[in-house]
Amino acid sequence: MILSFKNLTIKYGDKLVVKDVNIDIPKGKIVCLVGKNGSGKSSILKTLTNTVKMKTGQILLNNEDIKTYNRKDLAKKLAVLPQIYDIPSDIDVETLVSYGRYPYKKFGKSLSPKDKEIIEQTIESMNLQNLRYQKINSLSGGERQRARIAMAICQQPEVLVLDEPTTYLDISYQLEILQLISDINREMNMSILMVLHDLNFAAKYSDIIYVLDKAEVSNVGSSDLIIKEDVLNEVFNIDVAIWEDNPSKKPFFIPLGVLENKENK
Numbered sequence: 001m002i003l004s005f006k007n008l009t010i011k012y013g014d015k016l017v018v019k020d021v022n023i024d025i026p027k028g029k030i031v032c033l034v035g036k037n038g039s040g041k042s043s044i045l046k047t048l049t050n051t052v053k054m055k056t057g058q059i060l061l062n063n064e065d066i067k068t069y070n071r072k073d074l075a076k077k078l079a080v081l082p083q084i085y086d087i088p089s090d091i092d093v094e095t096l097v098s099y100g101r102y103p104y105k106k107f108g109k110s111l112s113p114k115d116k117e118i119i120e121q122t123i124e125s126m127n128l129q130n131l132r133y134q135k136i137n138s139l140s141g142g143e144r145q146r147a148r149i150a151m152a153i154c155q156q157p158e159v160l161v162l163d164e165p166t167t168y169l170d171i172s173y174q175l176e177i178l179q180l181i182s183d184i185n186r187e188m189n190m191s192i193l194m195v196l197h198d199l200n201f202a203a204k205y206s207d208i209i210y211v212l213d214k215a216e217v218s219n220v221g222s223s224d225l226i227i228k229e230d231v232l233n234e235v236f237n238i239d240v241a242i243w244e245d246n247p248s249k250k251p252f253f254i255p256l257g258v259l260e261n262k263e264n265k
Contacts (some may be wrong), residue, residue, distance in 0.1 A: 004023065005023040028191055030194070034199055049082075066078075079152035080152075080161040089137035122150050142169055232253065238259060
């Protein structure tokens with residue numbers, strides 16, 4: 001496994017957020033975390049940047065404890081894009097993408113010819129040529145997200161981590177971003193861990209799905225093991241009709257209604 005969370009427990013004060021959670025991200029696979037609001041999905045990702053501290057557990061990157069990496073070496077292997085990212089509004093796209101090379105810069109030195117070559121390659125591969133000199137605050141939500149992902153790709157990481165990458169985007173941009181993530185995974189053999197709210201998108205674009213419920217991993221597997229009536233009934237309290245997406249052969253569901261909450265019976 002390229003990235004693993006071992007017996008991870010997170011608490012906010014006295015509140016238990018996740019308990020003894022184990023998550024494995026195989027090399028070259030897309031792994032998605034799903035669950036109801038407050039199930040701990042984003043908190044798990046935040047332990048990678050130490051924004052949230054684990055109470056117990058261990059995170060392994062290439063079988064080494066993540067704590068043994070210094071900040072720059074970690075950034076060369078792991079790129080994390082949080083849901084909210086504070087970007088200076090007056091910079092252009094090319095400058096934002098160039099931030100991805102900062103882990104490789106030596107103190108007091110400018111970008112090297114190799115850095116500039118990688119920035120150019122990234123801009124081209126992310127199809128940002130026509131936007132490279134536009135200010136970030138002039139972009140649409142989808143364009144801004146594409147530029148953010150380009151910055152992460154410019155780090156040339158082994159693992160890309162995305163916290164709800166389609167939030168606040170309309171449906172066309174959601175599809176564009178998820179297809180871009182799929183292309184990055186396939187063409188660069190990059191391992192990807194992401195949180196998604198839309199279960200149908202998770203099923204379509206993931207190799208492995210982890211379902212978080214009641215502070216634990218309740219289910220894990222491929223989409224055909226997760227998009228099932230009993231799982232969706234139990235975890236999300238919804239009644240569903242399940243179909244198959246003909247092109248991808250992945251399951252998808254249509255919600256029929258909300259079930260009575262067992263905890264309120």
